[in-house]
Amino acid sequence: MIAKRSYDCLVIGGGPAGAATASLVAEQGYSTLLVEREKLPRFHVGESLMPETYWSFERLGVLHEMDRIGFTKKNGVQFVTSDDKETAPFIFSDYDDRDCSMTWHVQRADFDQMLVDTAYHCGATVADETRVLDIEIRKQSPHKVILQPAGDKSKEIEVMARVVVDGSGQQAIIANRLGLKEQYADLKKSAIWSYFTGAKRNGGANPEVTCILHTNTKDAWFWYIPLSDGTVSVGLVGDNDFILKRGGSPEKTFYQEMANCPGLKRRLTDAECVSKFHVAKEFSYRCKQQAGPGWVLVGDAGGFIDPIYSSGVFLALKSGVMAGEAICQALAANDLSAERLGSWVPQYNSGVRWILKLVRAFYTKPFSFGDFVREYPHHRGNLTNLLVGKVFEGNPGAIFKDMDPWIERLTHETAAV
Numbered sequence: 401m402i403a404k405r406s407y408d409c410l411v412i413g414g415g416p417a418g419a420a421t422a423s424l425v426a427e428q429g430y431s432t433l434l435v436e437r438e439k440l441p442r443f444h445v446g447e448s449l450m451p452e453t454y455w456s457f458e459r460l461g462v463l464h465e466m467d468r469i470g471f472t473k474k475n476g477v478q479f480v481t482s483d484d485k486e487t488a489p490f491i492f493s494d495y496d497d498r499d500c501s502m503t504w505h506v507q508r509a510d511f512d513q514m515l516v517d518t519a520y521h522c523g524a525t526v527a528d529e530t531r532v533l534d535i536e537i538r539k540q541s542p543h544k545v546i547l548q549p550a551g552d553k554s555k556e557i558e559v560m561a562r563v564v565v566d567g568s569g570q571q572a573i574i575a576n577r578l579g580l581k582e583q584y585a586d587l588k589k590s591a592i593w594s595y596f597t598g599a600k601r602n603g604g605a606n607p608e609v610t611c612i613l614h615t616n617t618k619d620a621w622f623w624y625i626p627l628s629d630g631t632v633s634v635g636l637v638g639d640n641d642f643i644l645k646r647g648g649s650p651e652k653t654f655y656q657e658m659a660n661c662p663g664l665k666r667r668l669t670d671a672e673c674v675s676k677f678h679v680a681k682e683f684s685y686r687c688k689q690q691a692g693p694g695w696v697l698v699g700d701a702g703g704f705i706d707p708i709y710s711s712g713v714f715l716a717l718k719s720g721v722m723a724g725e726a727i728c729q730a731l732a733a734n735d736l737s738a739e740r741l742g743s744w745v746p747q748y749n750s751g752v753r754w755i756l757k758l759v760r761a762f763y764t765k766p767f768s769f770g771d772f773v774r775e776y777p778h779h780r781g782n783l784t785n786l787l788v789g790k791v792f793e794g795n796p797g798a799i800f801k802d803m804d805p806w807i808e809r810l811t812h813e814t815a816a817v
């Protein structure tokens with residue numbers, strides 16, 4: 401229930417980024433309104449988490465909730481080659497035996513609901529089924545936000561906010577409005593995914609992992625994420641044109657590529673598809689600016705790289721927590737300038753760039769994690785650190801001193817064949 405017409409902070413979007421920001425700002429006693437256009441809980445893609453998400457969970461005080469809900473534990477990542485060779489899994493606890501090395505595969509409806517509930521318990525007003533129709537971004541805050549409750553197209557509610565946080569995900573409302581989005585020309589990918597019961601999964605001595613399976617042309621790959629309700633989330637990712645412009649339905653494309661992926665075929669032999677096929681496209685971009693006077697972009701609304709390493713929720717929560725802290729300081733100092741609200745952005749982007757570099761390495765066709773680690777066994781720990789999400793501390797870029805020339809050499813060798 402939106403009781404007031406003016407708030408210290410209005411957060412758009414009940415995803416992980418918006419919920420994390422709203423929790424931190426409301427916790428400090430600032431009036432906070434979180435608006436979500438869908439009815440909660442709502443379906444969302446993005447089920448495999450990165451272990452370093454642990455620290456955001458700890459900051460938000462939700463670690464016990466993660467345990468209580470009982471999501472599937474994720475212990476590592478395994479890459480499966482196009483001829484169904486399973487490379488040795490990167491088991492996170494082999495490199496760090498603390499609790500933070502274990503993470504989860506989550507059903508996003510339950511996960512995101514838990515995070516929004518946390519924002520509510522921290523003191524935020526939560527209005528689901530409420531769409532942001534328009535934002536009047538002024539030179540200085542407060543900004544005017546026009547809201548519309550679902551099911552009542554005749555009704556509009558005007559709310560003033562000292563700080564507007566855009567956590568609207570790929571809608572990226574503010575970035576689109578201000579023309580801040582820049583696509584990564586080399587990462588124009590699309591995805592088709594669905595859910596299966598009766599799919600093979602690990603058990604007993606073999607820990608549950610996220611599998612990444614290459615197709616035999618290496619033009620596409622599949623994710624394979626076992627969930628706690630017995631289903632497995634399976635998604636195909638490749639270049640836009642390769643995935644979406646071949647004619648036929650998304651379902652047909654999915655099964656055509658599955659025929660090129662023996663590792664997946666084997667895993668889905670006795671499986672039944674229990675959901676429709678979903679499609680997402682052109683999801684990778686960055687924003688030229690992530691904060692302005694009285695506004696901040698968090699999570700996907702500020703940029704998204706690629707699903708390959710499951711970094712989306714990790715970065716959504718990380719940016720939400722970092723932005724939330726910066727907003728509290730800015731409100732306390734009554735300084736809502738771009739510099740103050742975006743004080744966290746340089747540090748954040750310095751971590752994100754290592755994930756981006758590893759994404760680009762993956763999409764270099766001759767690249768293989770197995771081959772790289774065989775040639776540079778001393779980098780196995782560094783690689784695991786990147787896959788875990790340890791990109792904001794230590795020297796995460798050290799591995800690229802060897803990986804960059806190695807990729808260049810492979811690329812030349814392949815071109816020469």
Ligand SMILES: Cc1cc2nc3c(=O)[nH]c(=O)nc-3n(C[C@H](O)[C@H](O)[C@H](O)COP(=O)(O)OP(=O)(O)OC[C@H]3O[C@@H](n4cnc5c(N)ncnc54)[C@H](O)[C@@H]3O)c2cc1C
Nearest residue numbers: 413415416417437446448532568569591699700707712713
């Ligand atoms: C194909 C694919 C696979 C992925 N797989 C993974 C994975 O395995 N692991 C992982 O960590 N990440 C994954 N991701 C990324 C992950 O889904 C996102 O990074 C993550 O959900 C971002 O969280 P967010 O809070 O920024 O945005 P979202 O979770 O998208 O939340 C944004 C919210 O804003 C709401 N909203 C939008 N417009 C309005 C409006 N006008 N008014 C009010 N509310 C609005 C939306 O309804 C939504 O609930 C994947 C992404 C894709 C495309």
